[in-house]
Amino acid sequence: MQRLFRIFLVEDEDLVRNVAAQELVDAGFEVVEASSGHEALRLLHADDGLDALFTDIRLGHGPDGWDVAAAFRASHPERPVIYASGYAPGEHRRLSNSLFFPKPYRPSQISGALRLVLGAGLREPAPQPAAPETGVPLMRLTYMSRPTASGREPSAVQAMTRLAQQCQALNRLSGLTGALLVGEEWFIQVLEGESTAVLGALDRINRDARHEDLRIFELTPASGRMFGGWAMHVGRVEAVEPELLWRCVEGFRHPGPRAAELLIEALTQSVRKAA
Numbered sequence: 426m427q428r429l430f431r432i433f434l435v436e437d438e439d440l441v442r443n444v445a446a447q448e449l450v451d452a453g454f455e456v457v458e459a460s461s462g463h464e465a466l467r468l469l470h471a472d473d474g475l476d477a478l479f480t481d482i483r484l485g486h487g488p489d490g491w492d493v494a495a496a497f498r499a500s501h502p503e504r505p506v507i508y509a510s511g512y513a514p515g516e517h518r519r520l521s522n523s524l525f526f527p528k529p530y531r532p533s534q535i536s537g538a539l540r541l542v543l544g545a546g547l548r549e550p551a552p553q554p555a556a557p558e559t560g561v562p563l564m565r566l567t568y569m570s571r572p573t574a575s576g577r578e579p580s581a582v583q584a585m586t587r588l589a590q591q592c593q594a595l596n597r598l599s600g601l602t603g604a605l606l607v608g609e610e611w612f613i614q615v616l617e618g619e620s621t622a623v624l625g626a627l628d629r630i631n632r633d634a635r636h637e638d639l640r641i642f643e644l645t646p647a648s649g650r651m652f653g654g655w656a657m658h659v660g661r662v663e664a665v666e667p668e669l670l671w672r673c674v675e676g677f678r679h680p681g682p683r684a685a686e687l688l689i690e691a692l693t694q695s696v697r698k699a700a
């Protein structure tokens with residue numbers, strides 16, 4: 426029998442941990458749980474067979490999620506790390522090539538992301554709404570990130586044009602549509618298409634050194650495309666109404682249940698202006 430992938434789930438709130446564990450088991454993973462940083466470090470030393478880490482950042486007293494992830498990465502440099510947190514000071518401690526989900530997250534988003542990062546054809550994903558045009562399940566990714574210096578070079582306009590051309594070419598190949606807002610301080614993007622294509626793009630996006638601090642607000646089955654006409658609409662963040670942009674930025678810092686909705690509203694505003 427094929428071995429199940431083993432996920433190390435570290436979360437100090439019992440209710441949140443139980444819900445996440447159940448989702449991961451339902452998605453076909455084996456789950457090893459820890460409810461504190463100390464317990465997590467103990468288990469890490471005792472168990473070498475953990476395939477991926479999914480950890481909360483704030484774990485009460487003792488080591489936090491950044492510490493647990495650093496220890497996990499030190500012993501398993503190639504294994505995936507996913508963080509989740511509502512409020513996470515210490516962003517500079519985030520490991521490269523990791524995923525970050527702001528809380529509250531949908532547990533199914535975590536199992537979807539784990540499938541991606543583990544390259545797991547674990548089990549068929551749960552039934553998802555079908556795309557009317559092809560009958561294939563669609564997925565939507567909504568995230569916000571911060572440009573790095575290399576994301577702004579050699580000039581803002583040139584960098585934006587190059588990025589737009591790259592995204593559009595890649596998206597045409599894989600049937601992806603969406604919108605991207607570019608600014609000095611922020612990237613906001615929504616990407617929609619067949620789930621394997623979205624997850625493939627997320628992998629590329631996550632590795633791209635032109636941005637950092639990528640926070641996923643939505644990685645979810647979608648019943649249809651919201652930006653169907655665009656291989657990737659690209660606009661400037663400054664084109665968004667200042668109050669809406671301010672609420673998006675607040676949502677990045679202190680995520681609430683409407684954070685993804687606000688990002689999509691900002692992207693829609695930009696598309697409407699371009700139309």
Ligand SMILES: Cc1cc2nc3c(=O)[nH]c(=O)nc-3n(C[C@H](O)[C@H](O)[C@H](O)COP(=O)(O)O)c2cc1C
Nearest residue numbers: 591592595596612614616626629630633635636657
């Ligand atoms: C802000 C941002 C948005 C991106 N959007 C997309 C996208 O829509 N589709 C995609 O396939 N890749 C996207 N990427 C990833 C890059 O375009 C891709 O990794 C890069 O062009 C590949 O370059 P390389 O082959 O030199 O590594 C994005 C990257 C960044 C920084």
